[in-house]
Amino acid sequence: MSESEHRVVFESLGAFALGALPDDERELAAAHIAICPVCAEDAAALQRAATRLIDVVPSREPSPELRDRIMTVVESEATLLRAASTPRARIGRERPRLAAWRSPGSMRWVAAGAALLVIGAILGAVLPSGSGPATRTLEAQVGRGQAWVVTTSGEAQLVVNDLPAPARGRVYEVWVQHGTGPARPAARNPVDATFVLRSGRVDIPAHLTRDDRVMVTAEPAGGSRQPTGVPIVVTARD
Amino acid sequence: MELVRGGDSAAFEVVYERHRVVAYSLAHRMCGRRSAAEDVLQEAFLSAWRRASSYDPARGSVRTWLLGIVHHRAVDALRRSGGAGRRQVDVPVEDIEVDAGVHVDADVIERERAGQVREALSDLPAEQSKVIELAYFGGFTHTEIADMLGVPVGTIKGRMRLGLGKLRTRFEPLGVTP
Numbered sequence: 451m452s453e454s455e456h457r458v459v460f461e462s463l464g465a466f467a468l469g470a471l472p473d474d475e476r477e478l479a480a481a482h483i484a485i486c487p488v489c490a491e492d493a494a495a496l497q498r499a500a501t502r503l504i505d506v507v508p509s510r511e512p513s514p515e516l517r518d519r520i521m522t523v524v525e526s527e528a529t530l531l532r533a534a535s536t537p538r539a540r541i542g543r544e545r546p547r548l549a550a551w552r553s554p555g556s557m558r559w560v561a562a563g564a565a566l567l568v569i570g571a572i573l574g575a576v577l578p579s580g581s582g583p584a585t586r587t588l589e590a591q592v593g594r595g596q597a598w599v600v601t602t603s604g605e606a607q608l609v610v611n612d613l614p615a616p617a618r619g620r621v622y623e624v625w626v627q628h629g630t631g632p633a634r635p636a637a638r639n640p641v642d643a644t645f646v647l648r649s650g651r652v653d654i655p656a657h658l659t660r661d662d663r664v665m666v667t668a669e670p671a672g673g674s675r676q677p678t679g680v681p682i683v684v685t686a687r688d
Numbered sequence: 689m690e691l692v693r694g695g696d697s698a699a700f701e702v703v704y705e706r707h708r709v710v711a712y713s714l715a716h717r718m719c720g721r722r723s724a725a726e727d728v729l730q731e732a733f734l735s736a737w738r739r740a741s742s743y744d745p746a747r748g749s750v751r752t753w754l755l756g757i758v759h760h761r762a763v764d765a766l767r768r769s770g771g772a773g774r775r776q777v778d779v780p781v782e783d784i785e786v787d788a789g790v791h792v793d794a795d796v797i798e799r800e801r802a803g804q805v806r807e808a809l810s811d812l813p814a815e816q817s818k819v820i821e822l823a824y825f826g827g828f829t830h831t832e833i834a835d836m837l838g839v840p841v842g843t844i845k846g847r848m849r850l851g852l853g854k855l856r857t858r859f860e861p862l863g864v865t866p
Contacts, residue, residue, distance in 0.1 A: 464849030469763040470823035470830045494747045499856035500759075501752045503824055504714050505801040506809075512712035516726045520733050521701055527737070528697035607738055645741060650693055653738035 455482060459489055467496035477639035484641045484672040527651060530600065530609060599654070599664045606654040608664065613648045613682075616668045621646050623669040624654055625677060629661050633677055636664070640673030689750055692740045700737050707751060711758045718762040718825055728765050732758040759824070766827035808858045816851030819844055 459482040465471050466479045483490045598609040608624060616622055621644040625633040636643040637655045645652045654664065665681040691699035711732065715725035736743075736757055743753050809817045822828050822836070830848065834841040 461849060462845055464852045465823065465830045465845050467852060468820060468823035468848055469759055470828065470833070470848060472829045472831060490747075495856055495860070496852050497756060498748055498752055499852050499859055500824060501748075501755050502801075502805055502855065502859050503809075503820070504710060504717075504755060505798070505805045507713045507717045509709050509798075510713045510716050512708055512726060512729055513722075516712075516729060517704065517708070520704065520730055521697070523734055524700055524737050525697045528695050528700075647693070647741040650695060650741055651738045652741070653735055 763827040
């Protein structure tokens with residue numbers, strides 16, 4: 451973090467809190483705030499002040515139908531998450547692949563220059579009934595844990611269950627690889643593609659196609675623009 | 689929020705019920721149309737549900753976090769729609785009238801809070817309150833506002849920083865959580 455970058459971002463925090471920065475400047479500011487406690491504290495305080503502006507807005511009721519639409523999606527995703535937490539979902543159908551991954555042979559495979567470490571990715575359409583025909587699920591096993599990428603009409607969500615904790619000072623980052631191209635952060639701002647939870651849901655802020663592959667790596671806090679670690683999750687393409 | 693992080697849909701429903709009115713009010717104020725506001729609210733609440741792990745209590749209340757998401761989504765919607773969706777900014781905050789279908793909350797505390805904000809805004813120099821309203825409720829970038837008002841971008845950023853800083857100084861001693 452350079453002094454000039456700090457100064458530029460610090461002077462932009464008012465615009466940042468008001469949502470008035472163009473996308474590129476907003477990304478720069480968000481990345482800086484993620485690593486600068488001074489700017490983070492100031493941005494949070496200015497954000498609180500900006501939020502008070504809402505107090506002058508007349509109260510309006512959203513329609514009951516909106517609540518129904520939101521809760522229908524939430525409840526279906528909660529069902530998926532509960533399924534991920536059941537012992538039955540952890541039955542070791544991927545054990546042979548995991549064993550292979552842990553074996554010296556697999557390490558030779560990595561050492562031989564394999565670009566990505568694919569950990570037991572399987573494919574299926576295993577959503578509960580009622581999820582809609584446009585929904586598909588990609589599933590991967592990660593150590594003792596599991597990961598799913600659920601895509602509905604291009605909107606994607608990574609569901610993880612019992613991932614190993616990232617090392618101190620590191621976070622998980624989600625990447626999208628289109629075709630044979632390079633893996634890119636799943637969000638324009640890498641920090642928005644990071645997460646630390648071990649079980650739960652992570653919104654993938656990218657419109658996925660059938661040619662896309664989703665990966666997860668451990669990265670320094672704040673995220674990276676290019677993967678610096680070996681992927682621990684790689685979904686297959688269908 | 690701990691329950692929401694764990695995937696408890698019933699806990700999320702409580703969060704929705706608690707914040708839906710203020711969240712929708714903001715979205716409607718910015719988008720100006722019910723359908724657009726409801727689209728924004730749906731996107732925002734689903735994003736909050738899926739990214740519950742990103743909520744950090746040290747940074748502020750759930751309300752502030754949620755409204756930040758709603759605001760961000762509404763700004764994106766306004767920018768996607770271009771100028772057509774930005775008519776609401778023509779109405780100054782202090783001149784907003786309650787129209788048919790608006791839920792009027794008689795709660796004294798809410799009225800008091802609104803009064804505090806109106807007073808603080810009116811105490812700002814007009815050029816500062818103007819850029820704050822254009823940015824926050826209109827979804828305009830500092831560049832667009834600079835073009836609109838015919839002043840340099842740096843000046844607009846300075847007015848935003850200064851004006852919002854004054855509001856912060858004014859609100860913080862009140863000890864009211866946004």
